[in-house]
Amino acid sequence: MPDNQELAPDAPGSDRQEPAQEKEQPRRRQARGERRIAQLLEAAAHVFCTSGYTAASTNAIAREAGVSPGTLYQFFPNKEAIAIELGDRLMHEMRETYGEALAPVDPATPLEEAVGAAVDRFIAFNCDHPVFFALMHGPDIPGRISEEHDALHATLLARITDLLSSLLPATADPADLDRTAQMCLGMYKAGLELVLGHEGAEREAYVGELKNALVRYLAPLGGAPLGAPARAGT
Numbered sequence: 001m002p003d004n005q006e007l008a009p010d011a012p013g014s015d016r017q018e019p020a021q022e023k024e025q026p027r028r029r030q031a032r033g034e035r036r037i038a039q040l041l042e043a044a045a046h047v048f049c050t051s052g053y054t055a056a057s058t059n060a061i062a063r064e065a066g067v068s069p070g071t072l073y074q075f076f077p078n079k080e081a082i083a084i085e086l087g088d089r090l091m092h093e094m095r096e097t098y099g100e101a102l103a104p105v106d107p108a109t110p111l112e113e114a115v116g117a118a119v120d121r122f123i124a125f126n127c128d129h130p131v132f133f134a135l136m137h138g139p140d141i142p143g144r145i146s147e148e149h150d151a152l153h154a155t156l157l158a159r160i161t162d163l164l165s166s167l168l169p170a171t172a173d174p175a176d177l178d179r180t181a182q183m184c185l186g187m188y189k190a191g192l193e194l195v196l197g198h199e200g201a202e203r204e205a206y207v208g209e210l211k212n213a214l215v216r217y218l219a220p221l222g223g224a225p226l227g228a229p230a231r232a233g234t
Helices: 020-051 058-065 069-073 079-101 111-128 130-136 143-167 174-196 200-222
Strands: none
Touching: 020 058, 020 079, 020 130, 058 069, 058 079, 079 111, 079 130, 079 143, 111 130, 111 143, 111 174, 111 200, 130 143, 130 174, 143 174, 174 200
């Protein structure tokens, strides 16, 4: 082969580099796709909150996002797929939230401080993402979301139990501790619905009431075995 003959572009040993512009094109397309997905999920969150999952439609979501239904179908085949993607992302963020909010604390930490810190983190998450409550507690949520929520609930309950075990007597009966954790989670969910139903100062007032309810429920247990009657005057 003549010394001055160039290697074919795809021949072994060729030093041909893919132009930087060609490398950037897939990245740009991917970035645009991610932005479009985020736009559609934000629109879906608004529609699910205002209309409910059952009444929501892909046309309403596309309209809220300012795109055509055809554009929506490029990314999601139906409403359920949108809800599942939104639910997956929210549950991932929720797991990070309860990991921070429900870490075991120093037994010397005042009960009011421990309860207040945990409630504040969870309330902030739900106020920032009201669609989480709408999706997870609606009557007709997709089956996969329901299953994942059940798993999240079980893990959340275990973390609450761990937190309580660091605040309440170490000699507590496991069954009593589990029952107390169930009660705390039930009280929180009931209070959360009231919190999300109000805004401004009234919302803050309900957050305060929720904290008070949890502290007053738990305070007598700090000095008595779990499951024992509350002391008079508490």
